[in-house]
Amino acid sequence: MSRSFNFCAGPAALPEPVLEIAREDMLNWHGCGLSFMEMSHRSPEVVGVAEHAERTLRKLLSITDDYAVLFLQGGASTQFSAVPLNLLGDSLGADYVNTGQWSKKAIAEAKRFGAVNVVASSEETQFSTIPDPQLWQLDSDAAYLHFTPNETIGGVEFSWVPQVNVPLVGDMSSTILSRPVAVEEYGAIYAGAQKNIGPAGLTLVIVRRDLLGKAHALCPAMLNWQTADENDSMYNTPPTFSLYLAALVFDWLEEQGGLTAMEVLNRRKAEKLYTAIDSSDFYANPVELASRSLMNIPFTLADANLDKAFLSESEAAGLLNLKGHRSVGGMRASVYNAVPEAAVDALIAFMQGFEARHG
Template sequence: MTRLYNFCAGPAALPEPVLETARNDMLDWHGRGLSVMEMSHRSKEFVGIAGHAETTLRELLAIPDDYAVLFLQGGASTQFAAVPLNLLPEGGSADYINTGQWSKKAIAEGKRYGAANVAASAEDTNFSTIPARDSWQLSADAAYLHYTPNETIGGVEFHWVPEVSAPLVADMSSTILSRPLDVSRFGVIYAGAQKNIGPAGLTLVIVHRELLGRSRPGCPVMLDWKTAADNDSMYNTPPTFALYLAGLVFAWLKDLGGLEAMAELNRRKAEKLYATIDSSAFYANPVELPSRSLMNVPFTLADPALDKVFQQDAEAAGLLNLGGHRSVGGMRASLYNAVPEAAVDALIAFMLDFEQRKG
């Protein structure tokens, strides 16, 4: 079987060594005579799998002991509601930074539970920039500030961590584990797994323990972080197979040299693709240079009529899922951890050839 190069924004590529291990474990995990999918989540075997995954993640991110690590269901979109339900008191307000489609969805959900103040927005630049910090209009009594460090659709990214007095809440679905991170600067970090962690169905929440126990009356028990923390993510059945695979991904990252090594690789992949786009009159990237994402690289062709031809020819060349999001069109290459540098090299070679043939 020949595996092709997958540039999907999510569910995204998984490391081949992880898939090979999962394949070998599928029918018989470590001689137990059953698969991980068939284990009780309260068995000593699965509790060990979950514990090892958390320990490895804590090592990778140097997560302080005063933070709880939760493995939940529902995707990052469920956390759009969980954040205000856990942190925003009734009648309170919270600040949000709007840098794209995922920020907008978080804001819309926040408004269901209180005053969601849009402290800054990049909508006037069609989400091609990050609003300058000195332009933000922050609330004096905000319960938290929410932002999306990387927007997968528009391909814009914060390359700095905001300094604010309120607890900082970040949707890191598309950047977590792609580079080192100072967790202690955040109140809450949450992320859907399907980009850099593992398969869809698992959601990671890292929350400072002092923020637990603040949920408002009426918060569903399944969205209360304290419930999950008090039960080691085992209040109900977690997404067991996804959590098992995430643990394998964490171990794979550790074996590669950790997040510093991954950051160097990811930067190199992105820089060579951006260089190809910028040196061409046939391709263009709409994002200002300081705000360009290392994970998601959108680009357009000089003639949009060639978009479908580009995607068809790319797929024939073994380059999958390069179409841009339906809301913006064009192309997008997602360069998550499991996308090898060879995939980027193959994409660049194809782009140069396509330009020569069609330009």
């Protein structure tokens, strides 16, 4: 069967070797006579997969025992509420950096539970830059600082980690596992699975253990990180199939050489595509050079009237999901871990051919 190249921002491409293993396991997982989806989450088999997933993830990211690793549900958007409910404690508020649509949603949700101090915003530049840290207005009494290292929609990314005196919280949905991360610099990291971890339905939270136990009294049990930790992420029935596939992705990442090797590949893919865009008068990228994302690469055509033709012809060529987010328009290529370099090469070749035909 011929497969297309998938540039979707999420749910995103999965590694073909992982899909092949899942296909073989679908009806009869390891000779058990049923699929993994049909097994009790309390069974030794499912618990074993969950434990293996955590061990492998800890190895990939060098996560120490000082941190709890939680496999949850509800997507990163649920964590927009869980973060303040777990971390505000007796503090009156928290600091947030506004760099795009996902930052704005996190800010709006946090305002339900306490005061939000927006330390900096790049909205004036249409979210095409990362705000200069020298100009941030930090609150010394903030419970934490929240930022979005990579904005999926706008294609802007921090090339550095904020240095603050309060716990640092990062929504890493778009960048987790695409490169090494100094976990020890963070109080908490959270990420939806559907980009670099696995299929939609699973959410990863990595939280420093000394921050557990501070949840608001009204925090629902399902959003309480301590409750999840004390129950090994099985306070309720977890998304077992998504967890199983994530475990396979973690194994696949190790086989590729780990996150250092993935970073080399991801930087090469992004550099190729940005070079193709920058070397053409037909295409343009709206993000300042220093703030460009390795994972989500938006671009526009010189004549927006050609957008429909570009999408139609690219889809016919087996290059799928290149339409930009509805809030910004244009095109967007998401080149996560599972998008092979051959896909980027094919996209560049198509872009050059389309320019030759329509430019």
